[in-house]
Amino acid sequence: MHLRPGSSWTAEEIHPRLVTGWLLRVVVGVLALAAVLVVVLVAGGSGLRLLGLLVLVGVVVGMLASPTSPLATVFVVLAALVVLDAPAFPWLALPVGALLHAVHVGVAWCAVVPPDAEVEVAALWPSVVRWLLTQALCLPVALVVLLVAGGSRAAPGWSGAAAVGAGAVLVASGVLLAWLARRGTDRTGDGP
Amino acid sequence: MHEPRWTGSRAARRAALLCLLLPTLGVATGRADVVLLAAPLVVGTALALAAQLLGAAPRSAAGSADSAAGVAVRAPAQVGQGEQVAVEIEATVPPGTQAAVLRLPSQGSLPFGTVGVVRGATGTRPVTRRLGVVLSLPLWGSVLVARPDLRLVGADALVLADPLTGPHRTVRVLPAADRGTPAPLRPRTTGVVGMHRTRRGGEGLDLLDVREFRPGDAMRRIDWRVSARRGSLHVRRNALDADADVAVLVDTRLDVGRQVAGWPRPPGPEGVGTSEPGASLDLSVRAAVTLTRSLLEQGDRVTVVDLSRPRQSVPPGTGRRQLRRVRARLVDSAVHWQARKVVLRPGSIQPGMVAVLVSPFLDDAVEDLALRLRRRGTEVVAVDTLPGPLDLDHPGSHEPVRDRTAARLVQRERAERLRRLRASGVVVGPSEAAALARVLREVARRRRQVGR
Numbered sequence: 001m002h003l004r005p006g007s008s009w010t011a012e013e014i015h016p017r018l019v020t021g022w023l024l025r026v027v028v029g030v031l032a033l034a035a036v037l038v039v040v041l042v043a044g045g046s047g048l049r050l051l052g053l054l055v056l057v058g059v060v061v062g063m064l065a066s067p068t069s070p071l072a073t074v075f076v077v078l079a080a081l082v083v084l085d086a087p088a089f090p091w092l093a094l095p096v097g098a099l100l101h102a103v104h105v106g107v108a109w110c111a112v113v114p115p116d117a118e119v120e121v122a123a124l125w126p127s128v129v130r131w132l133l134t135q136a137l138c139l140p141v142a143l144v145v146l147l148v149a150g151g152s153r154a155a156p157g158w159s160g161a162a163a164v165g166a167g168a169v170l171v172a173s174g175v176l177l178a179w180l181a182r183r184g185t186d187r188t189g190d191g192p
Numbered sequence: 193m194h195e196p197r198w199t200g201s202r203a204a205r206r207a208a209l210l211c212l213l214l215p216t217l218g219v220a221t222g223r224a225d226v227v228l229l230a231a232p233l234v235v236g237t238a239l240a241l242a243a244q245l246l247g248a249a250p251r252s253a254a255g256s257a258d259s260a261a262g263v264a265v266r267a268p269a270q271v272g273q274g275e276q277v278a279v280e281i282e283a284t285v286p287p288g289t290q291a292a293v294l295r296l297p298s299q300g301s302l303p304f305g306t307v308g309v310v311r312g313a314t315g316t317r318p319v320t321r322r323l324g325v326v327l328s329l330p331l332w333g334s335v336l337v338a339r340p341d342l343r344l345v346g347a348d349a350l351v352l353a354d355p356l357t358g359p360h361r362t363v364r365v366l367p368a369a370d371r372g373t374p375a376p377l378r379p380r381t382t383g384v385v386g387m388h389r390t391r392r393g394g395e396g397l398d399l400l401d402v403r404e405f406r407p408g409d410a411m412r413r414i415d416w417r418v419s420a421r422r423g424s425l426h427v428r429r430n431a432l433d434a435d436a437d438v439a440v441l442v443d444t445r446l447d448v449g450r451q452v453a454g455w456p457r458p459p460g461p462e463g464v465g466t467s468e469p470g471a472s473l474d475l476s477v478r479a480a481v482t483l484t485r486s487l488l489e490q491g492d493r494v495t496v497v498d499l500s501r502p503r504q505s506v507p508p509g510t511g512r513r514q515l516r517r518v519r520a521r522l523v524d525s526a527v528h529w530q531a532r533k534v535v536l537r538p539g540s541i542q543p544g545m546v547a548v549l550v551s552p553f554l555d556d557a558v559e560d561l562a563l564r565l566r567r568r569g570t571e572v573v574a575v576d577t578l579p580g581p582l583d584l585d586h587p588g589s590h591e592p593v594r595d596r597t598a599a600r601l602v603q604r605e606r607a608e609r610l611r612r613l614r615a616s617g618v619v620v621g622p623s624e625a626a627a628l629a630r631v632l633r634e635v636a637r638r639r640r641q642v643g644r
Contacts (some may be wrong), residue, residue, distance in 0.1 A: 021307075073206045076233075080214055080226055093225035094232070101232035107202030112293060117307035123291035126314075127348045130243070134236040142228050145614075169319035 019124075021110070021117040025064050028106030032060040032075065035099035038092060039082050056082075067110035076100050094142040098135050105131060196261050196286060196353035198244075199446070204350040207237040226443045236314050237350065244347035247288025247314075259498045260318070261286050263294070263342040263358035273332040273368035273478075281323045281358070289353075293343040296325050312344065317340065330469045332367035332477065332523060336360060365600045366519040367477045369485040400429045437508060438487050439541050440480045440496045443534065443551030444525050444560055447473035450579045452599045453586040472552040475577035479550050479623040483575075484518045484626075494518070498525065499534040499551075499558070533557045546571045550623070552578035559609045566616050573631050574620040576612055 036056040055141065056078055063071035079100060105127050113119055211234045218226030262284040271277045285292045296308050313319040329335055329436035338361045344353035362532030402418050405425035413427040449471040464567045468474065484494050488510060495508040496518050506514070506521050534557050541547055547570050551558045565572050582603065586595040610620050 031287060048385065068202050069474075070202075070206070072203075073209060076210050080217060080229055083226055083229055084221060084223060085486075097229040097232040100229065101236050104203065104207065104233060105236070105348045108201060112343070112345055112349050112352065113309055114307050116323035117293075117309055119289075119309040120311050123309050123311040125311075126243070126290050127240075130239050130348060131236060134232050134239060137235055138228075138231045142231065 018119055019119050021113045021115040021119065024106065024113060024119065025115060027111055028103060028110060029060060029064050031099055031106060032063075032103045033057070035079065035096055035103060036060065038096050038099070039079050042047050063107055064110065072104060073109040076104065094135075094138060095117070098131075101134065102131055194261050194356050196289075196356075198344075198346065198351045198353050201350055201352050201417075203348075207233065207350060211237060231275075233250055233621055236348070240350055244288060244351055247346070254485060260284070261289075261342060261344060261353065261356055263340050263356060265338045265359060265361040265506075266363050267337055267363055270364040270366065271329065272366050274330065277327050277329060277337065277363060278363070279325050279338050281325075281338065283310070283321045283323070283342050284318055285310075285313045285321055285344065286318045287316050289313050289344045289346055290348070291345040292321055293341075293345060295341040296323060296338075309345075312346070321513050329363070329365050332365045332474070332584065334362050334523070335365045337363050353354065364523055367474075367481045369478070369481040402426050402428055402525055437493045437542065437545045438483070438495070438548060439495060439508075439545050440483055440548045440550060441499055441536070441561075442476050442480050442496065442522070442525070443499045443549070444473065444476070445500045445534070446552060446554060448552055448554065448578065449469050450581070451583045452602075453583075453589070453595070468585075470579050472577045472579060473525065475579060475623045476550045476552075476575075476606070477525055479575050479577060479628065480522060480603040481515075481519055483548060483550075483628060485515055488512070488515050495540070496521065497536065497540055499536065502535050502537045502540070505537075534561050536561060541565060541568075542569055543569070546604075548573045548575060549618075550575045552576070552611075553606055553609055554578070556609070557612060562613055562618050563616055566618060572618045574610070574618050575623050575628065575631070576610065576620060577623045 036053065040053040040056065059071050059075045059078065063069065063075055079096070083096070108187065109124070109127070210230065214230030215227050215234070218228075218230065230267050266280040266281045266282065270275060280296055281296065283292050283294055291312050292310050293310045294310065308323050310321045310323065327337060329337070338358070340358035342356040342358060346352075402415055403426065405414065405419075405427050409427045413429070415428045418426045446455075446470065447468075449468050480496060484496060487494050491510065493508045493510050494514060496506040498504040498521075504521060504524070506518050509517065547562075547565050549558065549562055549565075549572060551574070553559065553574070553576060562572050562574060582599070584596050584599040584603075586592055586599075589595045614620055619631050619634050621627045
């Protein structure tokens with residue numbers, strides 16, 4: 001039985017914006033596949049590239065089908081191994097790390113929320129805000145680390161620009177989402 | 193109320209492992225990019241756990257009253273079958289909780305429905321979150337509508353509280369009556385003034401005949417026009433209006449569905465009611481309620497007798513209150529496994545009553561009862577509540593041919609039983625409302641023929 005049709009939420013006490021567990025899985029899946037593509041296709045590398053692509057896609061499907069399995073750990077470890085094989089990766093390490101962090105949090109929620117569940121969006125706001133705060137904290141640290149420690153290995157061309165651009169997008173979206181979250185708090189009086 | 197006990201989830205273990213493994217790997221291989229890969233995970237996990245710890249600090253300072261979690265269910269005590277029932281689940285969420293996961297009631301008999309996730313409490317005081325679901329219950333009986341589970345989630349689902357089981361909430365669902373128009377029955381004169389015209393003289397409105405004046409006749413009954421024409425005093429005689437008395441006998445010894453392999457069905461989820469809409473007990477009870485409602489609406493007196501538990505019977509009565517009484521009594525009907533034979537207390541069927549026997553007619557006991565009543569001169573109507581068409585296959589059976597043959601034998605015996613009943617003058621019909629109306633019209637027609 002689902003809440004629809006024949007039954008309905010009474011929306012008095014519930015924030016009207018709802019998502020389903022399926023949508024949550026789709027979002028996590030897209031983030032994980034984006035991480036896979038960045039790691040395997042963009043970062044370069046040798047023979048591990050194709051194998052890594054196939055294995056990681058399989059792992060993504062597996063971890064979404066069974067979020068309580070250790071496949072999410074395998075996913076991140078494999079991604080790290082592919083990173084080790086990629087010569088020009090340093091500037092993309094932080095965006096990929098941000099994606100892996102998002103996948104990690106998303107899989108944690110998927111383990112709690114069944115696919116047919118109805119989720120109040122406001123319940124997920126703290127996780128989104130915390131993720132943005134994390135990236136905002138990591139970005140300056142990463143820049144310093146790369147410039148001082150690992151910057152000499154990075155190709156100074158497009159990958160560096162992409163990393164800086166990604167960081168700017170992250171910060172801008174963080175500000176936007178924090179503002180939206182603030183609005184939600186004001187409206188309900190008890191928001192994220 | 194319940195004090196939540198927080199434990200780390202699998203995600204917390206994963207985070208701990210990766211936060212150790214990736215930086216170690218990066219340092220060991222001299223790769224700063226691997227360390228940076230792990231940086232968001234490490235910082236994010238630290239932020240989440242810090243938020244959880246900070247949320248827990250004022251909670252522990254406030255005492256257990258402010259940190260307890262609880263779940264309650266609100267629903268009406270009694271509804272009609274097919275009516276919508278609003279069930280509200282109220283969860284008390286302690287501070288420091290990011291979200292509360294609630295399992296909601298499902299449609300039908302099972303309480304395990306879908307899950308709803310609502311936001312938690314971010315302040316220092318517990319909050320109450322309410323979830324409302326509107327259900328339509330297809331079953332009658334004592335139906336379990338909700339047994340919600342509550343699980344508290346904190347720190348990006350890295351920590352979870354032990355699940356809290358909510359209270360069982362049952363609702364009495366009164367069996368519904370199908371819309372039907374059973375025909376007027378043969379009246380009995382012992383009742384209070386009713387709606388049926390009898391062939392005896394009385395205080396009714398319909399003219400029965402005109403006859404010569406006899407001593408004792410009321411002056412107001414003299415028909416002056418007829419008296420003038422015939423030259424002697426004549427009086428008008430009106431027909432007596434009276435009630436019909438009907439005894440609805442419900443056979444609750446078996447509950448069988450269309451699937452022969454599932455015979456006999458177990459009792460309903462709470463021991464009463466039926467576990468399957470459309471099974472024989474459901475059809476029997478609904479046919480009894482339909483008949484009772486229609487007969488009471490036309491002013492008849494109705495009694496309902498449970499053939500396996502005669503103490504549960506409803507004494508004769510009229511009006512809406514009687515219908516409520518019958519529905520409330522039938523809602524507790526259940527399959528009575530121990531009852532092998534039907535029990536009818538002496539005096540339950542008075543002379544002149546019409547007996548309506550509601551049964552799937554799967555054994556001889558109920559046939560014997562019908563024939564016994566016929567021999568006493570009682571008009572008997574048999575309402576057949578075996579659901580059909582039957583599915584004779586036994587999936588997974590080791591001997592499918594034998595089982596199928598046995599089912600066919602039972603069918604043949606039943607057909608022969610119904611044939612014998614018809615031959616003895618019992619009117620037999622199915623349990624649909626329209627068919628009930630036809631059957632009762634047939635009874636009324638026969639009685640009129642006998643009366644002439």
